[in-house]
Amino acid sequence: MEIRLNGESRCINAAHLTVAGLLEMEQVPSPEMVAVQIDGEIVHRCAYNDTMVGDRNQVDLLYFMAGG
Amino acid sequence: MLMNLTDEQMDRYSRHLILKEVGPEGQIKLLQSRVLVVGTGGLGSPVSLYLAAAGVGTIGLVDADTVDISNLQRQIIHTTADIDRPKVESAAVKLKAINPEIKIEPWLLYLDASNSLDIIRQYDFVIDGTDNFATKFLINDACVLAGVPYSHGGILRFDGQTMTVLPRKSACYRCCFHEPPPAKSVPSCSQAGILGAVAGMLGTIQAAEALKFITGAGSLLTDSLLSFDAKTMNFRRVKLRKRPDCPVCGENPSIIELSDSEREACGLK
Numbered sequence A: 001m002e003i004r005l006n007g008e009s010r011c012i013n014a015a016h017l018t019v020a021g022l023l024e025m026e027q028v029p030s031p032e033m034v035a036v037q038i039d040g041e042i043v044h045r046c047a048y049n050d051t052m053v054g055d056r057n058q059v060d061l062l063y064f065m066a067g068g
Numbered sequence B: 001m002l003m004n005l006t007d008e009q010m011d012r013y014s015r016h017l018i019l020k021e022v023g024p025e026g027q028i029k030l031l032q033s034r035v036l037v038v039g040t041g042g043l044g045s046p047v048s049l050y051l052a053a054a055g056v057g058t059i060g061l062v063d064a065d066t067v068d069i070s071n072l073q074r075q076i077i078h079t080t081a082d083i084d085r086p087k088v089e090s091a092a093v094k095l096k097a098i099n100p101e102i103k104i105e106p107w108l109l110y111l112d113a114s115n116s117l118d119i120i121r122q123y124d125f126v127i128d129g130t131d132n133f134a135t136k137f138l139i140n141d142a143c144v145l146a147g148v149p150y151s152h153g154g155i156l157r158f159d160g161q162t163m164t165v166l167p168r169k170s171a172c173y174r175c176c177f178h179e180p181p182p183a184k185s186v187p188s189c190s191q192a193g194i195l196g197a198v199a200g201m202l203g204t205i206q207a208a209e210a211l212k213f214i215t216g217a218g219s220l221l222t223d224s225l226l227s228f229d230a231k232t233m234n235f236r237r238v239k240l241r242k243r244p245d246c247p248v249c250g251e252n253p254s255i256i257e258l259s260d261s262e263r264e265a266c267g268l269k
């Protein structure tokens, strides 16, 4: 399937992919440090294992930034 | 508006006055405005310098910290001679030197659940220039509860992010980030590092948003998160939505008063 990840087109070599799986694939060092938005909806942090990423989804990984 | 610009003000603010989006009316609005800058560090430095130069009439500065030599790489309002001096005091001197006609209100304290609503309510716009999630979430909640618009800012390494929040009208920080991440997974600038100029890049965006809000110029960075990576100079703006189930600005909010639990959850204090 093909998704748009952070605004860029990305081919995924899998029929089924969870948000947790995508974060692992993207080597996000700590899933707790990112908010995930799919097609404009924020996925709750505790639902990463149960939420599927689908074909043509727009996925945004929004990183927490604490510094100032 | 019963206020006229003096000859000196006409000169000082001449480059604002010739902007049709600002003009004399916008400049008078700036002179009559009150902006609170929380944190007088990497973001607070450029923000408060530009607000003072722009003629924001009253600038509140919140910080309980003193200047450390490791701050000077990016906190450009402080100088080597200011080491060990309270940051709000050091900053106030520089801001008055740039623009003697503005008023500085120093708050030598950290915002917490007991004081933040009282302080934030006294201002028209708030700048989040803090360096920890506990205070970032506290500012969001206090601004939503008090109905005071604010600019969120966060920086780390080569990255920055910002959004402007018009409480109950546009998405808030919690609409996107919901709750602070667990303390153990949180890198701060002191642990992860920060390129000094990145603080300037982000802080000047926040200052521009404050000036736009006060003068009514342009459109604000609402319902979106602007982030950039200074390594590639890629900027990206992601659309956000105000969430009906947001814990603070949603239809059935669970946060109806402030508490310091977030602070404890993040292992501070």
Ligand SMILES: [Zn+2]
Binding pocket: B171, B172, B173, B174, B175, B176, B242, B243, B246, B247, B248, B249, B250
């Ligand atoms: Zn919200």
